[in-house]
Amino acid sequence: MTILRTDGITMRFGGVVAVNNLQIEINEHEIVALIGPNGAGKTTAFNMITGVYTPTSGNVIYTDAAGNDVQITGKKPSAIAKLGIARTFQNIRLFKELSVYENVMIAKHLHLKSDFMSAALHLPHYNAEQRQAEAEVEELLKKVNLWDLREEKAFSLPYGQQRHLEIVRALATKPKLLLLDEPAAGMNPKETDELTEFISQIRDEYNLTIFMIEHHMDLVMGISDRIYVLDFGQTIASGTPLEIQNNERVIAAYLGVEEDA
Amino acid sequence: MANKKNLILTILLLIGCFALAWYVNFETDSYIRRVVNLCMVYAIIGLSMNLTNGFTGQFSLGQAGFMAIGAYVVGIFTVPVALRPAVFYAAPMNPLIADIYMPLWLALIVGGLLAALVAFLIGTPVLRLRGDYLAVATLGFSEIIRIVITNAQTITNGALGIKDIPPLNDVRYIFVFTAVIFIFITALINSSYGRAFKAIREDEIAAEAMGIDLFKHKCLAFMISAFFAGIGGGLYGALLGTVDPKNFLFTLTYNFLLIIVLGGMGSITGSMIGAVLVTAGLEFLRVFDEPLDLFGMAIPLFRPGFRMVIFSVLLMVLVLFWRHGIMGTREFTWDKFIAFCKNPFGFFGRKGARKA
Numbered sequence: 001m002t003i004l005r006t007d008g009i010t011m012r013f014g015g016v017v018a019v020n021n022l023q024i025e026i027n028e029h030e031i032v033a034l035i036g037p038n039g040a041g042k043t044t045a046f047n048m049i050t051g052v053y054t055p056t057s058g059n060v061i062y063t064d065a066a067g068n069d070v071q072i073t074g075k076k077p078s079a080i081a082k083l084g085i086a087r088t089f090q091n092i093r094l095f096k097e098l099s100v101y102e103n104v105m106i107a108k109h110l111h112l113k114s115d116f117m118s119a120a121l122h123l124p125h126y127n128a129e130q131r132q133a134e135a136e137v138e139e140l141l142k143k144v145n146l147w148d149l150r151e152e153k154a155f156s157l158p159y160g161q162q163r164h165l166e167i168v169r170a171l172a173t174k175p176k177l178l179l180l181d182e183p184a185a186g187m188n189p190k191e192t193d194e195l196t197e198f199i200s201q202i203r204d205e206y207n208l209t210i211f212m213i214e215h216h217m218d219l220v221m222g223i224s225d226r227i228y229v230l231d232f233g234q235t236i237a238s239g240t241p242l243e244i245q246n247n248e249r250v251i252a253a254y255l256g257v258e259e260d261a
Numbered sequence: 262m263a264n265k266k267n268l269i270l271t272i273l274l275l276i277g278c279f280a281l282a283w284y285v286n287f288e289t290d291s292y293i294r295r296v297v298n299l300c301m302v303y304a305i306i307g308l309s310m311n312l313t314n315g316f317t318g319q320f321s322l323g324q325a326g327f328m329a330i331g332a333y334v335v336g337i338f339t340v341p342v343a344l345r346p347a348v349f350y351a352a353p354m355n356p357l358i359a360d361i362y363m364p365l366w367l368a369l370i371v372g373g374l375l376a377a378l379v380a381f382l383i384g385t386p387v388l389r390l391r392g393d394y395l396a397v398a399t400l401g402f403s404e405i406i407r408i409v410i411t412n413a414q415t416i417t418n419g420a421l422g423i424k425d426i427p428p429l430n431d432v433r434y435i436f437v438f439t440a441v442i443f444i445f446i447t448a449l450i451n452s453s454y455g456r457a458f459k460a461i462r463e464d465e466i467a468a469e470a471m472g473i474d475l476f477k478h479k480c481l482a483f484m485i486s487a488f489f490a491g492i493g494g495g496l497y498g499a500l501l502g503t504v505d506p507k508n509f510l511f512t513l514t515y516n517f518l519l520i521i522v523l524g525g526m527g528s529i530t531g532s533m534i535g536a537v538l539v540t541a542g543l544e545f546l547r548v549f550d551e552p553l554d555l556f557g558m559a560i561p562l563f564r565p566g567f568r569m570v571i572f573s574v575l576l577m578v579l580v581l582f583w584r585h586g587i588m589g590t591r592e593f594t595w596d597k598f599i600a601f602c603k604n605p606f607g608f609f610g611r612k613g614a615r616k617a
Contacts, residue, residue, distance in 0.1 A: 076469070076474065078471075078474040094463075094467070095468075105456055109456065110472025116454055169471065
């Protein structure tokens with residue numbers, strides 16, 4: 001079943017067409033990768049899906065938990081997050097000065113049912129909700145071995161752990177669809193392997209659909225069910241990892257073509 | 262267990278402070294009482310300003326305007342009805358409100374609510390701005406509030422101001438307000454909403470991606486801040502016994518900016534410390550305003566106004582070498598306090614060692 005569909009979304013910045021007529025369809029429980037050379041418009045595509053940008057034309061359609069198709073084009077990022085789409089960022093965007101624990105607890109705020117006054121006065125039903133959230137955060141942090149570091153400020157963590165923390169923070173919003181923007185950027189091969197393992201593990205455990213941008217081909221080819229390739233804002237190929245590896249246009253886009261070929 | 266101990270210590274401290282307020286109220290002269298009262302009122306307004314500027318990270322400079330609203334509500338409604346014709350001698354008071362009298366506590370709350378309402382109206386267009394632009398816009402609105410007050414002659418007595426507000430000089434009364442506001446803001450910051458505010462300060466884009474509605478939360482913080490600034494302004498007006506548009510010039514806001522920068526942007530206990538240091542500190546420096554004779558020679562620098570020079574130098578030193586203020590974003594906690602008491606010299610070193 002489709003969980004996310006983009007209906008020819010286009011993003012223009014002045015005269016520059018960053019993404020042109022992008023058609024993507026992601027099915028539930030899939031891991032789909034979006035690859036392409038630098039400046040191909042991958043992050044712009046993510047930003048359109050998560051509401052940071054409103055597409056110049058086209059629609060984004062998301063199937064929510066109840067199975068209804070929802071038009072999320074141009075909705076606020078916070079509203080889209082509430083519908084069950086969470087994301088990470090290419091250049092890590094943690095709440096740097098806050099503790100690891102607070103970082104993840106903040107992601108629980110969108111599920112808070114208590115109104116403002118009962119939260120401020122710590123009334124019993126708010127406290128009950130918080131205890132539930134605390135238990136879930138504890139479980140998540142233990143999963144990535146960050147529980148012992150929960151009091152540390154987020155920026156003081158090593159790079160790899162910051163990446164993990166960002167993913168865990170996104171998971172704490174209980175998403176159905178998780179968008180990862182270059183999760184393995186700056187990681188060494190060993191860390192990349194661990195991350196590959198981690199991504200497929202959380203997919204199964206939390207019944208997620210994952211859509212990711214990635215440059216590490218081992219990771220992409222290793223776990224993706226399907227791949228979309230973008231170049232200069234155009235989709236130049238899509239298919240299974242094997243199909244993509246043998247696609248001439250993809251090879252041309254990545255390696256260049258000889259003049260006389 | 263540790264939590265229970267801290268709670269008991271906090272309650273003991275509050276009772277101790279209240280006893281102190283009682284002592285100050287009955288056993289000291291009016292000068293000390295005035296300084297203590299002013300410290301507490303400044304603490305309330307410092308706390309309210311820290312909520313938007315320190316915790317939510319929205320650089321707002323509208324505090325003087327919100328204070329003016331609170332102070333004028335107190336001024337208009339707590340002057341005894343019989344005295345009003347004498348106060349409003351230039352133009353009689355609008356008959357709609359001429360006979361409405363409120364006790365001080367009610368006027369304070371009404372003033373706070375009115376300030377929050379104005380904050381909501383201002384916030385809708387202004388909170389879309391960021392950084393310096395927001396500062397300039399809020400500063401402008403604070404001046405607009407003052408000018409509207411100056412020109413609403415039949416309600417606010419215009420540029421003449423309102424005199425004969427029943428003077429409030431009960432330290433305990435102001436203490437109760439300060440304590441309640443302090444506890445409320447502490448509880449708010451430690452709730453889910455407080456964390457959302459801090460998330461907005463740290464990274465707006467990430468906060469939004471985590472499902473925090475930026476506008477709603479900024480507006481909420483702005484309104485709560487205005488509410489408490491209104492109450493603080495009302496107490497300020499009652500303390501002075503008179504309100505006058507010139508009291509609420511935008512320069513007033515900078516006193517509170519100073520308090521929160523000194524105490525630490527994003528620290529509740531820091532604001533309290535900052536308020537006491539700025540208010541009481543300025544009073545202690547008064548020795549520099551007195552002429553000083555040393556060995557029969559008059560030292561030329563000691564003249565009225567010199568304390569402001571000393572104060573400015575101290576401030577510059579503090580900002581240069583202690584950029585995050587006294588507390589930074591940290592808070593006073595009993596655990597740290599006990600560790601400090603046990604080993605005052607090792608306290609700072611030990612923390613550094615843990616970090617490394």
